[in-house]
């Protein structure tokens with residue numbers, strides 16, 4: 208003790224700027240932390256901490272800057288790059304810039320930085336420390352509670368994952384069955400189509416033969432009719448019909464004046480009815496090629512009728528095979544549709560299974576859920592692993608602020624990348640980037656979107672509290688207690 212008092216007196220003599228204390232506190236110059244105390248030994252010259260020089264110990268805290276790193280003036284404002292250490296007994300120690308020493312503003316809660324300014328600073332460290340300890344305790348309690356809730360979320364997440372796996376296995380089985388049904392239906396379809404096309408080919412051939420026969424009959428009949436009409440006109444039977452012979456036939460007395468005039472006889476040609484009956488050589492030699500005996504038999508009225516394409520009517524047997532093929536095609540299509548639907552379902556389920564819901568699946572419970580936060584202008588919506596959006600309070604549509612991209616935390620703590628989520632590729636921003644959102648995850652007992660901001664245009668930052676972001680709390684891990692020096 209005597210030695211300590213002597214040391215202290217010597218220090219006081221060395222410089223009025225040095226401080227020291229007794230008791231459990233380690234003797235050290237003003238502004239020096241406990242950790243560095245041993246580097247300031249009053250019994251020896253002081254070596255600048257950066258090695259830039261050595262000075263007599265009395266020059267420490269003499270209000271003149273000797274060392275380049277400012278380490279010789281821990282308790283004064285002489286060095287612009289130095290630091291003053293506040294012990295802040297009862298609260299958390301703090302290093303403040305040397306320029307803050309005696310500047311009239313209380314920076315240290317123990318008022319030690321204003322030791323000569325006359326500023327009205329009082330030691331508030333006990334009070335602050337108590338409040339901080341209470342807050343730390345509250346946080347610790349919250350973390351403990353949050354962590355126990357997280358354990359539940361982990362279990363729930365794992366169960367959901369297991370259920371999803373089972374669902375996938377079931378869908379895979381259904382898909383296998385659907386694929387074999389499709390294969391069966393395809394075989395049936397091919398067989399039915401083979402029968403159908405053979406029957407249709409047969410039908411086509413038979414139909415063509417029938418039509419050809421009908422055409423031949425029609426042609427023969429019209430030729431016979433034409434021959435008969437010709438014979439009636441060719442009264443002298445010389446094989447040619449003269450104008451006189453036509454004029455002798457009262458059928459051509461169209462004006463019913465009792466005789467067939469030259470005009471009436473020649474108009475036979477114009478009317479296009481019996482032109483072919485005239486002696487071609489005499490009257491219409493140039494029309495020889497136009498003769499179409501079939502036209503003679505066509506009822507002119509029918510020519511004005513719209514052409515109707517009658518439905519193909521097959522014989523019963525062919526129709527039966529066509530119906531069977533249609534039914535087989537339809538069954539095959541149904542089977543194909545079932546396969547497609549199951550494949551789609553499978554890929555969705557698989558994508559969800561493969562999604563990274565946290566190291567222990569603790570975030571899986573958020574799939575399909577959404578959370579909202581409303582400020583003065585907008586309601587912000589976060590649907591974890593899906594989208595982030597913004598809805599104006601005074602009406603207007605929803606603006607997409609991003610879709611799920613990945614984990615993007617930069618935490619150096621245990622949660623690492625799982626401390627933040629990134630949503631990208633939202634709606635384009637006028638004169639700016641596509642909207643995107645970073646969601647910081649904080650430990651809390653509630654799953655709650657607690658804030659949303661837009662620190663730079665179209666780049667949004669949300670804060671979401673959740674037990675899933677709570678880490679295991681070790682008992683006695685009170686940071687404050689650890690940091691308190693004294």
Ligand code: MAN
Pocket residue numbers: 597606636637661664665
């Ligand atoms: C809307 C909102 C805002 C955004 C502007 C950009 O008003 O999405 O958040 O800043 O568009 O033009």
